[in-house]
Amino acid sequence: MPLSPFELHRVGTVAEAGALLDEHADDAAIYAGGTELLLLLKLGFASYGHLVDVKPIDELRRLEILEDRLVIGAAVTHRVLERSELVRAGWPDLARMEGEVANVRVRSTGSLGGNLAFADPHSDPATFLLASGAVVELGRAQTRRRLGIDAFVLGPYETALAPGEVLCAIEVPRLPEGTGMTHLRLAFHERPAATVSAWVRVADGRVAEARLAVGSVGVRPVLVGGVDEALNGQSPGAFEPSALAAIGAMAAEAAEPVTDADGSADYKEALVRTLAARALRQAAMTASARAEALA
Numbered sequence: 001m002p003l004s005p006f007e008l009h010r011v012g013t014v015a016e017a018g019a020l021l022d023e024h025a026d027d028a029a030i031y032a033g034g035t036e037l038l039l040l041l042k043l044g045f046a047s048y049g050h051l052v053d054v055k056p057i058d059e060l061r062r063l064e065i066l067e068d069r070l071v072i073g074a075a076v077t078h079r080v081l082e083r084s085e086l087v088r089a090g091w092p093d094l095a096r097m098e099g100e101v102a103n104v105r106v107r108s109t110g111s112l113g114g115n116l117a118f119a120d121p122h123s124d125p126a127t128f129l130l131a132s133g134a135v136v137e138l139g140r141a142q143t144r145r146r147l148g149i150d151a152f153v154l155g156p157y158e159t160a161l162a163p164g165e166v167l168c169a170i171e172v173p174r175l176p177e178g179t180g181m182t183h184l185r186l187a188f189h190e191r192p193a194a195t196v197s198a199w200v201r202v203a204d205g206r207v208a209e210a211r212l213a214v215g216s217v218g219v220r221p222v223l224v225g226g227v228d229e230a231l232n233g234q235s236p237g238a239f240e241p242s243a244l245a246a247i248g249a250m251a252a253e254a255a256e257p258v259t260d261a262d263g264s265a266d267y268k269e270a271l272v273r274t275l276a277a278r279a280l281r282q283a284a285m286t287a288s289a290r291a292e293a294l295a
Contacts, residue, residue: 003038003042004047005049006048006049006051007051008053009050009051009052011054011056011057013057013059014059014060014139015140015141015142017030018140018165018166020050021052021163021164022163024050028048028050028052030052030166030167031051031054031055032055032060032111032114033077033110034109034114035102036114037051037114037118054075054166055075057075059168060073060074060075060076060113060166061073063076063084064086065086068174069171069172069173069174070172070174071171072112072171072172073113073168073169074111074112074117074166074167075111075113075114076111076113077109077111078101078102078107078108078111078115079104079107079108081098082099082107083095091174093132093180093183094128094132096183097183098112098124098125100124100183102191112170113167113168113169113170116129116136116152116153117159117161118157119153119154119156119159120156120191121155121156121215121216121218122191122192123195123221124183124185124192126149126215126220126221127183127196127197127213127215127216127221128181128195128197128213129149129170130149130150130213130215130221130222130223131197131198131199131212131213131223132172132197132199133148133173133199134171135148135149135170136152136170137167137169137171138152138160138162138165138166139168140164147160150223153220153221156220176201178208178290178294179201179202179287180199180200180202180282180283180285180286180287180288180290181199181200182280182282182283183195183197183279184196184197184279185216186275188262193216193217193262193263194214194215194262194268194271194275195214195215195216196214196279197212198211198212198280198283198284199211199212199283200231200236200280200283200286200287201287202284202287205235205236205288205291206235207231207235207284208232209228210227210230210231210232210280211223211228212224212227212247212251212276212279214254214276217257217271217272218256218257222254222256223254224247224255224276225254226246227247230246230250231247231280231284236285237284237285239277239281239284244276244277244280244281245273248272248273248274248276248277251273251276252269252270252273255272
């Protein structure tokens with residue numbers, strides 16, 4: 001289907017972008033990589049008279065370390081994050097996850113900020129960033145606010161972005177010493193059918209902290225409660241089967257799987273149980289190895 005006519009506005013600042021969004025309201029959309037937006041326009045699922053191209057905004061293309069966190073401008077592409085020596089040296093788990101997003105064409109064009117702002121429920125980055133404790137920075141003109149991923153992604157294709165507001169950056173904390181992350185996915189096509197990210201910190205040969213996020217099976221990614229308590233004090237190489245079974249049950253319940261083209265809700269519950277146990281074991285072993293290397 002041919003695209004409906006639209007006017008493309010190239011802007012140089014967040015304030016300019018916000019002003020255009022305010023002016024044209026529901027008839028305007030942010031354009032960065034366009035991998036999701038242009039597909040919607042071609043299929044006739046959306047129509048906008050004005051697209052606001054934010055790629056020229058320097059602030060949205062930054063990639064830098066500030067204190068203990070990696071600051072990623074919203075227009076930075078998946079491919080840049082996958083290949084960046086800065087990211088691979090300090091945030092190798094993030095680089096590996098980005099290397100699994102869709103395909104090379106999409107990774108070379110699509111941006112991390114665009115992926116989060118589109119809020120497709122089948123998303124690798126949202127699940128990973130939720131487990132990592134990342135936050136997003138939203139802005140308009142000189143105003144900025146920060147939200148965790150759980151507060152930003154509200155549902156399928158729905159975020160906490162206010163009218164006229166722009167997603168400016170994503171901040172990913174540096175992993176504490178003795179911490180490992182694992183991101184697992186199951187995909188029948190390019191979009192994942194299930195994603196699970198585990199974050200585990202080991203101290204003195206025992207699990208000190210643990211987090212688990214599940215996505216792509218329900219309407220939004222979720223952080224599973226009770227994981228830290230279930231694994232605290234256990235040996236990284238010998239988790240109690242009862243603890244993993246309990247976590248799997250909690251994860252399946254928290255994720256609220258839905259039946260769709262990728263499978264039934266029951267099938268997805270089974271996937272979550274299996275991937276959760278596997279991800280936690282892998283993250284714990286990585287954390288243990290990193291802790292031993294520092295000893």
